[in-house]
Amino acid sequence: GIMPGAIHLPGRVGVLSRSGTLTYEAVGQLTALNLGQSSCVGIGGDQIIGSDFVDVLRLFDADPDTDAVVMIGEIGGAMEQDAAAFIKSGFSKPVAALVVGASAPPGKRMGHAGAIITGESARAEFKIAALKDAGAWIIPTPADIGSTTQEMLRSKGLLT
Numbered sequence: 001g002i003m004p005g006a007i008h009l010p011g012r013v014g015v016l017s018r019s020g021t022l023t024y025e026a027v028g029q030l031t032a033l034n035l036g037q038s039s040c041v042g043i044g045g046d047q048i049i050g051s052d053f054v055d056v057l058r059l060f061d062a063d064p065d066t067d068a069v070v071m072i073g074e075i076g077g078a079m080e081q082d083a084a085a086f087i088k089s090g091f092s093k094p095v096a097a098l099v100v101g102a103s104a105p106p107g108k109r110m111g112h113a114g115a116i117i118t119g120e121s122a123r124a125e126f127k128i129a130a131l132k133d134a135g136a137w138i139i140p141t142p143a144d145i146g147s148t149t150q151e152m153l154r155s156k157g158l159l160t
Contacts, residue, residue, distance in 0.1 A: 003027070003040060011036015012158075013149065014060040014093075016053060017072035018045040018079070022100065022142060026070050029146030035153070038066040045074055053083035061092055067158050068094045070149055071136070075101030076122050084130035094156050096149045097131045098139035099124045 002020055009031040017023040020042050027040060041056045043049050053071065060066045073080040080099055087095055102124035132138050139148040153159035 002042075007031055008040070009034070009036035010038075012038050012065060012067040013153075014038050014056075014063070014066040014069045015040040015072075016056050016060070016069060017042055018074050019072055019100070022072045022098070025142055026072060026098075026145045030070070030149060033146045033150050035146065035149060035159075038063060043079075045076075053079050054086045057083060057086055057091060057095075066093065068096070068149070068153055068156070070139075070145060071095055071097045071131075072145075073097065073099045073127055073131075075099075075124050075127075078122070080127035081130045084127075084134040084136070087131070087136060088134035094152050094158075095131075095134075095136040096139050096145070096152050097128075097136040098142065098145060099127045099131070100142065 003023065007024065007027050013030060013035055015023060015026050015037055017026065023040060023042055027037060030037060043051055043053065043056065057069065060069050071083065128138055137148055137152040139145050150159065
C-alpha cells in the first residue's frame with residue numbers, strides 16, 4: 001500500500017478515508033496519542049470507486065478487533081450521507097467523522113475527481129449535519145482528529 005508502516009500502531013480504532021494524505025494525518029495523530037489502529041482503509045475520492053463507506057463500516061461493525069471508527073469524508077457525492085444513514089440504522093461502534101472542503105466553491109473540483117460540489121447535498125455542511133444527526137462525533141478540523149477521537153473513546157468507556 002501507500003501508507004508508511006512506521007507511523008502505524010496496532011490497536012482498536014478503524015480508520016476509513018476518502019483522502020490518502022488525511023489518512024497519514026489521522027494515523028499520525030492517533031499514534032502520537034497511543035491510539036492504535038485495527039485497520040486503515042482508503043476508499044479514494046473519485047466519482048467511481050470500489051468499496052464505499054457503508055461497505056467498510058459493515059466490516060468494522062463485524063470486526064471484534066475494532067472498537068471505534070475514524071471516518072474522513074469530503075465534498076462531492078453522497079457517500080457521507082449514505083454512511084450517516086447506515087450509522088443511524090444501528091451501527092454498533094462510535095464514529096468520529098471529519099468532512100473537509102467546507103470552503104470549496106460550488107462547481108470547482110478540489111483535489112480528487114469526486115470532490116466537486118454539484119448540488120446543495122454535496123456541500124460539507126449537509127454531510128456534517130447528516131453525520132451529526134446519526135450520532136457521529138464531528139471532528140471540527142484536521143488538526144483535531146486525534147483529540148476528538150480520544151475524547152470520544154473516553155466518553156464511551158473505551159479508554160481510561
